[in-house]
Amino acid sequence: MPWCEDCSRFYTPSTLSADGDCPEGHHVAAPDERPAVQQSLAEGREEERTKAPWHFWLLVAALAIYLGWRLIQGVEWLIR
Numbered sequence: 001m002p003w004c005e006d007c008s009r010f011y012t013p014s015t016l017s018a019d020g021d022c023p024e025g026h027h028v029a030a031p032d033e034r035p036a037v038q039q040s041l042a043e044g045r046e047e048e049r050t051k052a053p054w055h056f057w058l059l060v061a062a063l064a065i066y067l068g069w070r071l072i073q074g075v076e077w078l079i080r
């Protein structure tokens, strides 16, 4: 809970401005409220990075089809 010294009261993080100021304009230090938001954003980005994009799977599918075709050609060459 961010505490404003000048107003002598607590504020919820949503009541404070983006810079961490109370509605009266005093600066309220809220260092333990901000990193939580940044961490959740970082986790969201992490999830985005680990999830493969659709064109990656398109490439994998194309490679699988190509290698399958080459395998069929190889088997045909062996049989002949």
Ligand SMILES: [Zn+2]
Pocket (backbone or CB within 6 Å): 004, 005, 006, 007, 022, 023, 024, 025, 026
């Ligand atoms: Zn204040």
